[in-house]
Amino acid sequence: MLGRHIHPNLSLPAIFNGAMHGTLCPELPADAPPAWSALMNACCSYQPADRPSFSDAAEHLERIVASLTAAEAESQRVTV
Numbered sequence: 001m002l003g004r005h006i007h008p009n010l011s012l013p014a015i016f017n018g019a020m021h022g023t024l025c026p027e028l029p030a031d032a033p034p035a036w037s038a039l040m041n042a043c044c045s046y047q048p049a050d051r052p053s054f055s056d057a058a059e060h061l062e063r064i065v066a067s068l069t070a071a072e073a074e075s076q077r078v079t080v
Helices: 012-021 034-043 054-079
Strands: none
């Protein structure tokens, strides 16, 4: 994720333990986009009912891509 190991400070046994008990979620970098962090945190919710459905997650990702595309287009207009 984002070009980094997702659990750089955990040993392999700690990763297995967290995965088995449903307490393991990737450590998000401080500079991760807020929308991406929110989706990742929602997907890692301990309670399955609190996690987004696949279609909800896909829609969220589509909104993130659209936002990034719009921001990139705006930056191109500003620099020209």
